[in-house]
Amino acid sequence: MRKKWLALALSMAMVVGSITGCGGSDSNKDASNSSKSNDSAKVETVADGGGKVLNIYCWNEEFQSRLTDHYPDYKKVDATHGKIGDIDVVWNITPSENNAYQNNLDETLLKQADASADDKIDLFLVEADYAPKYVDSDYTMPIKDLGITDSDISKQYKYTQDVVTDSDGNLKGLSWQGCPGVLFYNRAAAKEVLGTDDPDEVQKSVSDWDTFNATAEKMKAAGYKMTSTANDTYRVYSNNVSKKWVSDDKKIQIDDNIMKWVDQTKTYTDKGYNNKTSLWSDAWAADQGPDGKVFGFFYSTWGINFTLAGNSLAVKEKDGGKLEVGNGGYGDWAVCYGPQAYFWGGSWLAAAKGTDNATLVGDVMRAFCCDKDFGLQFTKDTQDYYNNEAAMKELAASDFKSAFLGGQNHIALFVETAPKLDMSKISVYDQGLNETFQAKFKEYFDGTVDKDTALKNFYEAAIVKYPELKKPANA
Numbered sequence: 001m002r003k004k005w006l007a008l009a010l011s012m013a014m015v016v017g018s019i020t021g022c023g024g025s026d027s028n029k030d031a032s033n034s035s036k037s038n039d040s041a042k043v044e045t046v047a048d049g050g051g052k053v054l055n056i057y058c059w060n061e062e063f064q065s066r067l068t069d070h071y072p073d074y075k076k077v078d079a080t081h082g083k084i085g086d087i088d089v090v091w092n093i094t095p096s097e098n099n100a101y102q103n104n105l106d107e108t109l110l111k112q113a114d115a116s117a118d119d120k121i122d123l124f125l126v127e128a129d130y131a132p133k134y135v136d137s138d139y140t141m142p143i144k145d146l147g148i149t150d151s152d153i154s155k156q157y158k159y160t161q162d163v164v165t166d167s168d169g170n171l172k173g174l175s176w177q178g179c180p181g182v183l184f185y186n187r188a189a190a191k192e193v194l195g196t197d198d199p200d201e202v203q204k205s206v207s208d209w210d211t212f213n214a215t216a217e218k219m220k221a222a223g224y225k226m227t228s229t230a231n232d233t234y235r236v237y238s239n240n241v242s243k244k245w246v247s248d249d250k251k252i253q254i255d256d257n258i259m260k261w262v263d264q265t266k267t268y269t270d271k272g273y274n275n276k277t278s279l280w281s282d283a284w285a286a287d288q289g290p291d292g293k294v295f296g297f298f299y300s301t302w303g304i305n306f307t308l309a310g311n312s313l314a315v316k317e318k319d320g321g322k323l324e325v326g327n328g329g330y331g332d333w334a335v336c337y338g339p340q341a342y343f344w345g346g347s348w349l350a351a352a353k354g355t356d357n358a359t360l361v362g363d364v365m366r367a368f369c370c371d372k373d374f375g376l377q378f379t380k381d382t383q384d385y386y387n388n389e390a391a392m393k394e395l396a397a398s399d400f401k402s403a404f405l406g407g408q409n410h411i412a413l414f415v416e417t418a419p420k421l422d423m424s425k426i427s428v429y430d431q432g433l434n435e436t437f438q439a440k441f442k443e444y445f446d447g448t449v450d451k452d453t454a455l456k457n458f459y460e461a462a463i464v465k466y467p468e469l470k471k472p473a474n475a
Contacts, residue, residue: 051117051356054084057092057108057124059101063347064091066176070378071367087360102130109139112354121352123361126173128163128423129431131348135164135172136428141351142170146362152370155388162423164348173350174369176378178387179300180417181235183338184308186224187406189295190334193222199408203336206296209264212339215295216273225275225294228287230265230445231438232274232298237261238434239342244425245433251470252433252462262441262451269445276446285311290328300344301385301414308333309404325403335410341420385414392418429466436461 058064067089068076075083082089094104105124112120126134134140143153153161153171157178164173183206187197194205194215205215216226227233241255268274275294277283287294288311299308314328315321325331349369351361367374375386379395383402386392396412437458444454459471 051120051122052087053118053122054087054089054357054360055092055118055120055122056089057094057101057105057121058347059094059096059125061093063125063349064093066368067364069381070374071364084360087357109352112139112352115354117356120354120356122355122357123364124350124352126164126348126350127431128343128346128348128426129434130428131163131173132426132428132430134350136166139353140166140172141353141355141358142172143174143351143362143365144171146351146358146365148174148362148366148370152366155372155390156369157387157389157418157421159343159418159421159423160346160348160387163346163426164350173348174365175346175348175387176368176375177301177346178385178392178414178418179302179343179346180385180414180421181239181298181300181338181342181344182335182410182413182417183296184299184303184333184335185296186292186294186329187332187334189219189222189224189293193218193224193295197334197406199334199336199413202334203338206336206338209260209339213264213267216268217271219295220271220273223293225273225287227268227274227296227298228284228294229277229279230269230274230442231279232296233264234261234434234438235344236298236338236340236342239344239421240340241425244427245429246427246469249470250468251472252459252475253472254437258437262444265441266445266451288312288329290314292329298338298342298344300346301383302345304383304402304404304410312404323404330404331406334405334408335413337413337417341417343421379411383410385411385418389415389418429469432465433462436465 056063064082067074068082071084073084074089077083080091080093082091092104092108094101096102105121108115108121124134153174156174160175160178161171163175165171185197185202190197190202194202196202204211206212212226219226237257237260241257243253243255245252247253265274269276275283275287277287285307286292288297288308290312297303297308309323309330310317312329312333313321313323317323321327323330349365351358351365355361369387372388372391375388375391376395378384379386379392380400383404392411392415396409396415398409400409400411401407402410440458440461441454443449443457444451449457455475459475463469463471
């Protein structure tokens with residue numbers, strides 16, 4: 001039944017557009033250069049099925065750069081090809097815009113059984129918002145079938161495994177990242193309005209939503225916006241719901257916490273507490289720049305190296321600028337816990353059933369997702385957060401510092417947040433319904449429709465996207 005369900009799901013145009021997770025865009029920038037650091041990894045040069053081509057499907061160049069920088073014996077040939085021993089590595093990179101990545105992946109997976117050995121997908125990446133669609137199907141392999149043991153993954157954060165565990169309890173993928181979220185804030189705004197930029201003190205002004213809202217009023221009075229977009233706080237609310245988007249009898253159910261986001265965001269928009277920009281827009285990026293007048297941005301661990309660091313610069317890297325203190329706002333940011341624990345993004349590696357390179361796929365997963373020493377160096381190189389609690393606790397207790405964050409050890413804060421994450425409410429409908437809900441309620445925030453109309457429009461669009469769903473009886 002699962003295979004039949006996915007075949008139907010993969011043949012549908014499920015989602016229109018995607019907010020990407022790790023990095024949030026197709027850019028690929030690290031906070032510093034990396035070097036190959038996992039010298040102890042075992043490299044297989046002959047795959048189990050005799051395959052000579054490793055086909056990897058992903059939506060941007062991030063994982064490709066990780067493999068290039070960190071995996072022993074990986075040799076880059078060009079933008080879409082590499083070599084590991086005598087195996088050709090072929091990268092099929094399709095951006096996520098307009099759901100293009102999933103559409104391409106779905107079409108190819110449907111042909112997997114009949115494809116020639118060297119044309120089969122071997123390894124592909126997914127994000128949390130749509131991972132269940134692939135995990136709870138026969139198109140992915142349990143990691144135990146790749147030779148990965150419970151001991152190998154014993155130090156990973158449980159929530160990262162919950163994302164890719166199918167309904168039968170089989171773990172069907174691994175992530176090298178943990179992506180707990182925090183509040184990144186502008187130190188200058190904090191000093192001016194709150195009288196301090198010390199993270200512990202700033203936290204007192206954003207410790208729950210009531211204090212966060214009170215601080216938003218203070219920021220407005222001082223000429224700052226609390227957030228840039230109507231969407232900045234959405235992930236915090238949506239990660240703290242009490243029920244799934246869809247009930248067992250296929251009825252859409254909007255959690256009370258999502259409606260709290262609606263009410264807060266309408267207030268922020270009407271009172272000028274946000275800047276009415278859109279995520280990933282030029283105006284949003286400018287709000288993170290040296291002339292930005294926005295207090296804070298909710299980001300997870302990739303926020304530094306993929307967006308904030310580059311956006312903070314007065315002289316951009318493309319114009320010869322460097323990621324260093326003194327260039328614009330680099331070094332003028334800090335992080336605190338914020339009102340609630342949440343996560344945003346992450347990339348998961350999944351093995352496609354039918355791969356003739358299972359041994360190599362398993363080794364790549366093990367090397368990237370299960371090695372403490374690799375994780376320590378990876379985090380030092382990128383400022384990202386590795387999916388190994390022991391490694392991150394060690395780094396949190398060390399003298400590690402982020403120059404971008406004014407010398408703060410942000411890993412110590414993420415270590416506190418990561419164990420609090422709960423993925424029990426995720427479902428195959430999350431990406432589509434989250435995006436549709438935000439799009440339809442933007443019309444309400446902008447004043448073009450009233451609240452009831454926005455709700456009606458959401459239900460109608462949701463059922464067009466997912467015809468098997470139903471509105472609740474009182475809608």
